[in-house]
Amino acid sequence: MPEVLKAPLTVEFPFTRSLGPVQSAFLTGLRERVVLGVRTGHGRTLVPPVEYDPVTAEEIHDLVEVAPTGTVTTWAWNHAPRRDQPLDTPFAWVLVRLDGADTALLHALDAPGPDAVHTGMRVRIRWAEERSGAITDIACFEPHDGDPVQAAGHSGVFTNPVTGIVAPARLDYTYSPGRAQTAYINALAEHRNVGERCPSCRKVYVPPRGACPTCGLATVEQVEVGPHGTVTTFCIVNIKAKNLDIEVPYVYAHIALDGAGLALHGRIGGIPYDQVRMGLRVEPVWTEGARYPDHYRPTGEADADYDTYRELL
Ligand SMILES: [Zn+2]
Numbered sequence: 001m002p003e004v005l006k007a008p009l010t011v012e013f014p015f016t017r018s019l020g021p022v023q024s025a026f027l028t029g030l031r032e033r034v035v036l037g038v039r040t041g042h043g044r045t046l047v048p049p050v051e052y053d054p055v056t057a058e059e060i061h062d063l064v065e066v067a068p069t070g071t072v073t074t075w076a077w078n079h080a081p082r083r084d085q086p087l088d089t090p091f092a093w094v095l096v097r098l099d100g101a102d103t104a105l106l107h108a109l110d111a112p113g114p115d116a117v118h119t120g121m122r123v124r125i126r127w128a129e130e131r132s133g134a135i136t137d138i139a140c141f142e143p144h145d146g147d148p149v150q151a152a153g154h155s156g157v158f159t160n161p162v163t164g165i166v167a168p169a170r171l172d173y174t175y176s177p178g179r180a181q182t183a184y185i186n187a188l189a190e191h192r193n194v195g196e197r198c199p200s201c202r203k204v205y206v207p208p209r210g211a212c213p214t215c216g217l218a219t220v221e222q223v224e225v226g227p228h229g230t231v232t233t234f235c236i237v238n239i240k241a242k243n244l245d246i247e248v249p250y251v252y253a254h255i256a257l258d259g260a261g262l263a264l265h266g267r268i269g270g271i272p273y274d275q276v277r278m279g280l281r282v283e284p285v286w287t288e289g290a291r292y293p294d295h296y297r298p299t300g301e302a303d304a305d306y307d308t309y310r311e312l313l
Pocket residue numbers: 198199200201202203212213214215216
């Protein structure tokens with residue numbers, strides 16, 4: 001059996017969100033070195049604050065300042081910090097119930113080692129030198145031997161409040177497609193589409209996942225399909241994706257390759273976007289050295305009859 005493939009896979013995107021009154025006050029407060037919670041109808045103070053009471057679902061907006069000191073309620077040691085984590089040396093992830101709060105906030109605790117951390121230990125906020133209205137305005141927590149610091153009773157009203165944030169999201173994987181898709185990808189490198197047939201319902205899966213989700217059986221019989229196929233359905237993309245050098249509008253389609261029991265995705269080129277239609281016959285276009293088709297283009301054949309692909313939509 002050939003070696004199963006694996007490769008690094010990074011999923012990364014900037015997530016832009018507006019804050020609403022409660023999160024706006026919380027993050028603006030951090031910028032001003034003030035920690036705000038929100039009080040529920042039952043008198044509990046939630047830090048970090050939320051917009052709706054988790055018990056009654058009532059909208060809540062009664063802001064209350066809590067202290068920058070607190071107590072660790074639970075923790076875990078992070079022996080190998082990753083990129084963009086709060087500290088670049090080993091640290092503890094801690095839940096801290098700040099003095100005056102009834103719930104705990106997740107953050108990092110700067111400590112020399114796990115022996116220096118325990119549930120119940122007293123800590124205080126270490127503020128970041130430069131603050132912009134983000135959770136990272138708290139650089140981390142640090143051990144605190146002194147008395148609780150009293151909150152000043154801030155109203156939660158600020159000039160120039162933060163109203164939105166851009167949170168970069170990034171996930172680093174080592175992705176392995178498994179036995180079935182490894183065979184599929186290796187065949188694609190030779191410009192062949194190889195699916196797998198279910199031994200029970202006879203459906204040919206392209207790309208194959210190694211099992212038939214309907215019958216629950218392993219698929220092992222390899223079946224070459226295509227290269228021609230039929231557009232079963234499609235959409236016109238009008239939003240340009242970052243890092244993708246394709247002019248909009250363009251068409252992204254479901255394409256049922258001849259012999260396949262379901263459709264795969266591909267971009268349609270070689271035809272004006274407003275002339276793409278269900279039933280259009282297409283073939284893959286490969287660029288030099290590519291491991292998968294760049295796009296699909298019309299073959300010039302007559303459109304497929306709806307009945308030939310109605311089960312593949
Ligand atoms: Zn099946």
